[in-house]
Amino acid sequence: MDGSALLKEKHRPRRCDREHFEGTADRLQAIWGYTTTAVVHPGMSGVFYSRTRCEIERVLNRYCLEKPYLLFVGTWEPRKGLQRLVAAFADLVEHRLLRDHQLVLIGDRGWKDQAIAELLKNQERIRPLGFVDDDSLSALYSGADALVLPSTYEGFGMPVLEARACGTRVVTTDIPELREAGGHDAIYVPPTVDGIRDGILRALKSDRPKPLDNME
Secondary structure: OOHHHHHHHHOOOOOOOOEOOHHHHHHHHHHHOOOOOOEOOOOOOOOOOOOOHHHHHHHHHHOOOOOOEEEEEOOEOHHHOHHHHHHHHHHHHHOOOOOOOEEEEEOOEOOOOHHHHHHHOOOOOEEEEEOOOHHHHHHHHHHOOEEEEOOOOOOOOHHHHHHHHOOOOEEEEOOHHHHHHHOOOOEEEOOOHHHHHHHHHHHHHOOOOOOOOOOO
8 A cells, every 4th residue: 555545544534424515525425435414504693794884884994994895804824825816916906907996805814824924015905904803894795896715725615605695796716615605696716816817807897796695
């Protein structure tokens, strides 16, 4: 048995009676040959819904933000695709395809984040806010022109579901977990600078989707 086979055997799951996400269940079937007996979808807080103009303005004032803006929600780490998003945003600004938009980053710094931090230096139109409470986040989703989440791997992709509940356009990666969260409302792109760039432009030309019923 070679090294890769030994590693696979070492990490082989012992039971797969229940899994939380369809995408993960599919990966278990493809890699390990296990079939789950049930898929349990994650619940979403009732705080995420489309907010009024006054609620949005109050939160924007608190963080010294103005419309229009794009939103990223997630930890700063390589799998989230933040470096490619920053590069795509910078390219759109340079070519004057985003004349006024800011890119607002919600989430804490993570592992291997130094390259991202360096990339953000001297980027006046990118606003890292760090942690934001859910009530404020709901308003930020509601006021955003789009959530952009170009992640290459997710367990499910809760920000996509939360954004949909707030009636926000979504640009995200074409992987099973994010398709599960995004449904038919999201714009799916390859996780490349060009893919993200084109997805943002498509989103800005599209109508805002109807807010997802949080009880669905």
